[in-house]
Amino acid sequence: MNIIRHRLLGYGVDADWVELLAFIILITLITIVCIIANFITKQVIIRFLTHIIQKYKLQWGHLLLEQKVFRQLSHFVPAIIIYNFASTFPTYEKLIETMALSYILIVALSVINRLLSVFNAIYQTYEISKTKPIKGYIQVAKIIVITIGVILVIANLVGKSPMILLSGIGALSAIFMLVFKDSILGLVAGVQLSATDMVRMGDWIEMPKYGANGDVIDISLNTVMVQNFDRTVTMIPSYALISDSFINWRGMQESGGRRIKRALYIDISSIAFCTKEMIEHYQEIDILTDYIVAREYEIEEYNRVHEVDRSNIVNGRALTNIGVFRAYISQYIQRHPGIHQDMTLMVRQLAPGEHGLPIEIYAFANSIQWTVYESVQADIFDHLFAIAGEFGLRIFQSPAGSDFNMDKERI
Numbered sequence: 001m002n003i004i005r006h007r008l009l010g011y012g013v014d015a016d017w018v019e020l021l022a023f024i025i026l027i028t029l030i031t032i033v034c035i036i037a038n039f040i041t042k043q044v045i046i047r048f049l050t051h052i053i054q055k056y057k058l059q060w061g062h063l064l065l066e067q068k069v070f071r072q073l074s075h076f077v078p079a080i081i082i083y084n085f086a087s088t089f090p091t092y093e094k095l096i097e098t099m100a101l102s103y104i105l106i107v108a109l110s111v112i113n114r115l116l117s118v119f120n121a122i123y124q125t126y127e128i129s130k131t132k133p134i135k136g137y138i139q140v141a142k143i144i145v146i147t148i149g150v151i152l153v154i155a156n157l158v159g160k161s162p163m164i165l166l167s168g169i170g171a172l173s174a175i176f177m178l179v180f181k182d183s184i185l186g187l188v189a190g191v192q193l194s195a196t197d198m199v200r201m202g203d204w205i206e207m208p209k210y211g212a213n214g215d216v217i218d219i220s221l222n223t224v225m226v227q228n229f230d231r232t233v234t235m236i237p238s239y240a241l242i243s244d245s246f247i248n249w250r251g252m253q254e255s256g257g258r259r260i261k262r263a264l265y266i267d268i269s270s271i272a273f274c275t276k277e278m279i280e281h282y283q284e285i286d287i288l289t290d291y292i293v294a295r296e297y298e299i300e301e302y303n304r305v306h307e308v309d310r311s312n313i314v315n316g317r318a319l320t321n322i323g324v325f326r327a328y329i330s331q332y333i334q335r336h337p338g339i340h341q342d343m344t345l346m347v348r349q350l351a352p353g354e355h356g357l358p359i360e361i362y363a364f365a366n367s368i369q370w371t372v373y374e375s376v377q378a379d380i381f382d383h384l385f386a387i388a389g390e391f392g393l394r395i396f397q398s399p400a401g402s403d404f405n406m407d408k409e410r411i
Contacts, residue, residue: 023089030085034078041074063121067114075107102153109149113142130201136190136238139221143183182237186222189239199224199241204249210236212246257340257364258373264384265356266322267394274319278392282324285390287331295319295327322349325391326359329384333363338376340366356396 049070053061064070083100086093120138123129155162193199199216205226206213214228224241226234252258274282283292299317302308308316330347333339343364350358365376388395 026088030082030088034081037077037081038074041077042071046070046074060118060122063118067118067121069111069114069118072107072111072114076104079103079107098156098159102156105149105153105156109145112145116141116145131197133201133219135219136187136221140183140187182222182239185239186220186237189237189242190219190221192242193219193238199248200250204253205246206249207234207236207240207244207246209244210234210240212236253368255343255364256368257343257366258368260339260361260363260365260373260377260380262377262381263350263358263360264381264388265358265396266325266388267356267396268352270392270394271320271322271357272392273313274321274324278321279319282391285328287335288324288328291327291331292319292324321391321393322357322359325388325393328387328391329359329361332383333361333380336376336380338365338367338372338379340364355398 079100086096116138123134151162203216212226212234214226217227218225224236224238282288303316326347345363348360350360365373
């Protein structure tokens with residue numbers, strides 16, 4: 001400032017204007033220096049670093065570029081220059097230093113937050129991130145950093161010790177608990193979800209209460225994002241996965257088989273004992289031949305040992321068309337190429353009801369792909385619906401208007 005004053009006086013400038021002109025010239029010079037320093041930092045140094053990272057493909061370097069860490073660091077340069085020139089203006093020195101230091105703190109907070117994001121991105125490149133996501137913890141760390149940073153900035157602006165502000169915040173803890181309720185609940189839920197391995201990235205979960213049925217695509221501090229199969233996205237509060245029930249299909253996906261549990265309903269009035277002609281017809285079915293022979297021998301032995309009078313069909317034991325049909329279904333699914341033979345496989349009869357007698361197939365498809373699973377299931381039941389008539393059985397269905405019209409025409 002003194003040098004500029006002497007120069008201006010040497011040029012014959014009026015003494016009354018020297019102070020103001022010197023002030024303006026100095027501010028202009030500082031501004032030019034800041035602009036030049038910022039230009040060199042961004043256009044030379046950052047470009048050089050970017051070139052090095054891209055040329056040598058430095059590990060994680062592209063993440064630093066994507067988060068613009070270097071560009072954010074460049075903001076330190078003009079702030080430091082202004083801070084160092086504060087003593088040039090004795091009258092405003094304290095104010096300039098305070099504002100410059102506050103700006104430096106804000107930039108530092110931004111850099112730390114970006115570095116935390118980079119750390120999370122690096123962590124997500126490892127397989128463990130799918131089972132132990134840390135995004136929630138990163139968000140908590142960001143909240144802590146921002147909270148501390150805000151306290152330091154305010155303390156710097158008001159010229160008070162940060163400890164005084166912290167003691168005041170202690171008195172406002174109840175308010176903070178209310179404001180950050182969701183974040184606190186989310187943090188606790190995140191710890192529990194991670195510790196118990198309840199949900200991972202990529203898991204198929206189903207939560208009807210929130211209309212969620214799809215794959216987990218993101219786990220954050222407050223929410224779990226689920227992309228439903230209709231391509232919509234559902235946001236579920238993290239703590240809801242702890243407090244409410246949901247279905248995780250991971251076990252099915254890892255097992256390699258998907259359960260088929262469906263019944264066809266038989267008209268009870270079509271169930272009957274097998275006649276000799278029916279048994280001969282069933283013996284001609286390849287997958288039933290051995291079964292019919294073995295069962296006929298077993299039944300004849302039982303009736304012979306117990307001297308059963310078979311002149312009445314009610315006496316003793318006899319085959320029924322529904323029993324033979326169940327055996328056929330069992331043999332059929334055991335031979336089906338789409339059924340997992342190492343998992344539970346059975347054909348069972350459920351309690352009869354107003355819709356007839358349910359014959360349920362309980363088995364597992366050998367593929368977890370949805371389209372393959374549905375194809376296997378449909379293929380089995382297409383065949384069974386078509387073949388039921390061969391056993392003298394009728395599939396039950398509620399009568400429609402056309403059925404009543406047909407009955408009237410017959411009458």
